Amino acid sequence: MDFQYFMPVKIVCGRDCVQKNAQLWAGMGKKCLIVTGKSSAKNGSLADVCGALSANGQAWQIYDDIPQNPTVACVREGGRLARSFGADFIAAIGGGSPMDAAKAIAMLARQEDGGDIFAYKSTGDVLPMVHIPTTAGTGSEVTPYAILTNDEKQTKTSISAPAFFPKIAFLDGKYMRCLPQKTTVYTAIDAMSHAMEGMLSVRAGALSDALAKAALSVLHKETGALAAGRYTNEDRDALLYAATLAGMVIANTGTSPVHSMGYSLTYFHGAPHGRANGLLLPEFFAVCEEKSPARAKEILSAAGYASHKELAAALAPLLGEREAISRDTLRTYAKKASVNKNIKNCSVFFGEEDLFRVLVRSVGKAE
Amino acid sequence: MDFQYFMPVKIVCGRDCVQKNAQLWAGMGKKCLIVTGKSSAKNGSLADVCGALSANGQAWQIYDDIPQNPTVACVREGGRLARSFGADFIAAIGGGSPMDAAKAIAMLARQEDGGDIFAYKSTGDVLPMVHIPTTAGTGSEVTPYAILTNDEKQTKTSISAPAFFPKIAFLDGKYMRCLPQKTTVYTAIDAMSHAMEGMLSVRAGALSDALAKAALSVLHKETGALAAGRYTNEDRDALLYAATLAGMVIANTGTSPVHSMGYSLTYFHGAPHGRANGLLLPEFFAVCEEKSPARAKEILSAAGYASHKELAAALAPLLGEREAISRDTLRTYAKKASVNKNIKNCSVFFGEEDLFRVLVRSVGKAE
Numbered sequence: 001m002d003f004q005y006f007m008p009v010k011i012v013c014g015r016d017c018v019q020k021n022a023q024l025w026a027g028m029g030k031k032c033l034i035v036t037g038k039s040s041a042k043n044g045s046l047a048d049v050c051g052a053l054s055a056n057g058q059a060w061q062i063y064d065d066i067p068q069n070p071t072v073a074c075v076r077e078g079g080r081l082a083r084s085f086g087a088d089f090i091a092a093i094g095g096g097s098p099m100d101a102a103k104a105i106a107m108l109a110r111q112e113d114g115g116d117i118f119a120y121k122s123t124g125d126v127l128p129m130v131h132i133p134t135t136a137g138t139g140s141e142v143t144p145y146a147i148l149t150n151d152e153k154q155t156k157t158s159i160s161a162p163a164f165f166p167k168i169a170f171l172d173g174k175y176m177r178c179l180p181q182k183t184t185v186y187t188a189i190d191a192m193s194h195a196m197e198g199m200l201s202v203r204a205g206a207l208s209d210a211l212a213k214a215a216l217s218v219l220h221k222e223t224g225a226l227a228a229g230r231y232t233n234e235d236r237d238a239l240l241y242a243a244t245l246a247g248m249v250i251a252n253t254g255t256s257p258v259h260s261m262g263y264s265l266t267y268f269h270g271a272p273h274g275r276a277n278g279l280l281l282p283e284f285f286a287v288c289e290e291k292s293p294a295r296a297k298e299i300l301s302a303a304g305y306a307s308h309k310e311l312a313a314a315l316a317p318l319l320g321e322r323e324a325i326s327r328d329t330l331r332t333y334a335k336k337a338s339v340n341k342n343i344k345n346c347s348v349f350f351g352e353e354d355l356f357r358v359l360v361r362s363v364g365k366a367e
Numbered sequence: 368m369d370f371q372y373f374m375p376v377k378i379v380c381g382r383d384c385v386q387k388n389a390q391l392w393a394g395m396g397k398k399c400l401i402v403t404g405k406s407s408a409k410n411g412s413l414a415d416v417c418g419a420l421s422a423n424g425q426a427w428q429i430y431d432d433i434p435q436n437p438t439v440a441c442v443r444e445g446g447r448l449a450r451s452f453g454a455d456f457i458a459a460i461g462g463g464s465p466m467d468a469a470k471a472i473a474m475l476a477r478q479e480d481g482g483d484i485f486a487y488k489s490t491g492d493v494l495p496m497v498h499i500p501t502t503a504g505t506g507s508e509v510t511p512y513a514i515l516t517n518d519e520k521q522t523k524t525s526i527s528a529p530a531f532f533p534k535i536a537f538l539d540g541k542y543m544r545c546l547p548q549k550t551t552v553y554t555a556i557d558a559m560s561h562a563m564e565g566m567l568s569v570r571a572g573a574l575s576d577a578l579a580k581a582a583l584s585v586l587h588k589e590t591g592a593l594a595a596g597r598y599t600n601e602d603r604d605a606l607l608y609a610a611t612l613a614g615m616v617i618a619n620t621g622t623s624p625v626h627s628m629g630y631s632l633t634y635f636h637g638a639p640h641g642r643a644n645g646l647l648l649p650e651f652f653a654v655c656e657e658k659s660p661a662r663a664k665e666i667l668s669a670a671g672y673a674s675h676k677e678l679a680a681a682l683a684p685l686l687g688e689r690e691a692i693s694r695d696t697l698r699t700y701a702k703k704a705s706v707n708k709n710i711k712n713c714s715v716f717f718g719e720e721d722l723f724r725v726l727v728r729s730v731g732k733a734e
Contacts, residue, residue, distance in 0.1 A: 001604040003378075003380050004378065004379050010372070011372040011574070013370050013572065013574075205380065207378070207380075238368070241573055241574075245577075
């Protein structure tokens with residue numbers, strides 16, 4: 001039983017938890033840079049955060065220019081803002097993009113030297129953060145990862161640092177009430193993917209498995225709501241909780257070649273991250289069933305599926321029309337994925353041919 | 368879905384993890400005060416710790432005078448030693464007694480003012496700690512609690528401080544190879560009690576429930592080994608893992624009136640802590656079955672039992688001859704327990720009469 005586990009974020013979960021815990025905000029410092037996206041602000045979360053800060057007499061500045069798949073330019077701009085404002089801490093509001101961007105901004109606020117930020121060392125010199133997820137997928141609120149668009153390498157690249165763990169994550173499903181159905185579905189698939197991929201990691205252990213199975217069990221109960229696109233408050237709470245559980249998993253295990261491949265579908269085809277994972281997951285597990293049948297069965301079964309085919313059948317209606325990408329192009333994606341660090345992180349070896357097979361069967365053009 | 372969760376300890380689990388992670392030790396500081404008990408040192412753990420420190424060129428001093436149910440005097444002495452040695456950090460080796468004592472010593476090393484240590488404020492000013500449990504019960508390695516003998520109040524009293532969370536917990540089941548059967552059994556019962564009591568806490572939530580159920584599931588699979596007194600390495604690893612999971616539960620939920628009552632059986636009758644909990648647990652759940660039947664059934668069922676009677680039947684052979692205590696004496700214990708803070712922490716109300724009933728049915732003298 002060999003494993004390591006670390007997840008130092010204080011999780012505060014419940015209706016109106018942002019406003020009800022003003023004293024937790026007070027402990028973070030006097031000046032807050034709020035990092036969010038344009039649309040992340042519409043669900044009431046920004047108002048709640050400003051209300052909590054205001055009640056404490058804390059000052060804030062809002063930086064709401066985070067796009068989907070945040071760029072290096074936007075986090076550099078955020079870093080400049082944090083420094084000029086003299087922020088003591090950062091509040092990130094939104095899905096994975098604002099939360100991941102906030103981590104890089106927190107780093108740049110303290111360490112900016114103009115160099116390649118993907119090569120920055122993970123020192124502890126990072127502004128403390130509070131994260132408020134408004135989608136239920138990324139789990140970024142409980143991970144040490146920031147994933148940014150890397151134009152130089154034409155992919156998305158993850159930066160990892162223990163100091164990227166937020167101090168506090170506030171989970172309130174009410175912020176998902178206005179979430180578009182597609183976003184709800186794709187982010188839920190992302191969470192499922194995290195839990196399943198985490199179990200395949202070389203770093204998986206008893207504790208991360210227990211968390212992953214708990215996440216998959218909750219998600220399986222939400223299958224009906226996701227398919228119907230109708231959610232009670234309890235459904236939203238459950239989805240958010242499951243996403244955080246799955247985040248606790250990947251915080252300790254990392255992800256798998258599914259993410260390595262998915263980054264190309266996002267970078268070159270604009271596939272939302274969770275959808276990209278969902279497109280690839282069944283064929284990825286088809287290979288796992290061949291190479292590591294017992295573990296593949298255990299994971300699929302924890303997710304509620306007897307085989308990768310059942311998983312495929314369940315996901316297909318949620319993913320929309322598939323991309324149809326040429327074999328030549330997919331060959332370049334397979335090559336790119338084959339050198340991603342997630343390959344070594346997987347307990348099942350995926351060589352370039354395996355990756356190519358998964359890509360062709362998932363999003364290949366009939367030729 | 369309202370809950371809070373915080374458990375910032377880095378858990379490092381696996382065979383020989385103490386020696387294999389010298390770099391983690393190196394990050395703790397130059398001088399280490401090792402806090403342990405006389406017999407805790409015999410299982411190889413002390414040698415491993417000294418080996419790791421030695422490999423890093425770290426200095427250490429050993430304080431191995433921690434008795435069972437540590438006293439204020441012994442932790443004051445430890446605090447003096449830590450200060451005179453100039454310790455940068457503390458390594459705690461042993462069961463709950465050395466680990467809890469180490470927390471108080473870490474506090475006294477920084478905050479000693481000669482006053483009532485049970486009234487100390489939980490500031491952050493505590494020496495950092497590494498914990499190495501050598502029994503599988505207390506979970507102290509992942510909790511913010513230090514429980515000391517309180518002679519003034521003739522009970523055991525818990526001090527709680529976020530700074531009491533160790534930085535690192537090393538879990539290696541090999542240190543339990545020489546553990547007496549009774550200690551193995553009583554500590555396992557303690558772990559089970561933590562998981563079950565945690566689920567009854569007013570602070571219980573989805574995440575602590577998931578951890579508690581995982582702990583109870585692992586423990587249930589060890590029932591046969593515990594009854595037979597024969598353990599494989601995997602059994603010891605599993606017991607230690609379950610105890611840590613249960614520790615993660617109570618770190619977030621606290622314990623219940625079982626602990627409040629158990630302290631008297633330990634203080635006045637010398638009942639080992641886990642055995643005291645085991646003596647009381649079935650009749651405690653008998654009351655819960657009446658007052659909160661659905662939740663009681665859920666908890667008992669997670670532990671593998673259909674009712675409190677099945678739990679009683681499973682525990683009875685493990686507990687030895689019961690104390691037979693007069694009703695008058697038990698009345699005083701019920702009164703004492705009724706003002707313990709764990710009473711308010713329980714989602715099922717236990718008034719003095721309820722406590723008295725549990726005590727009488729558990730350890731009452733036939734009159």
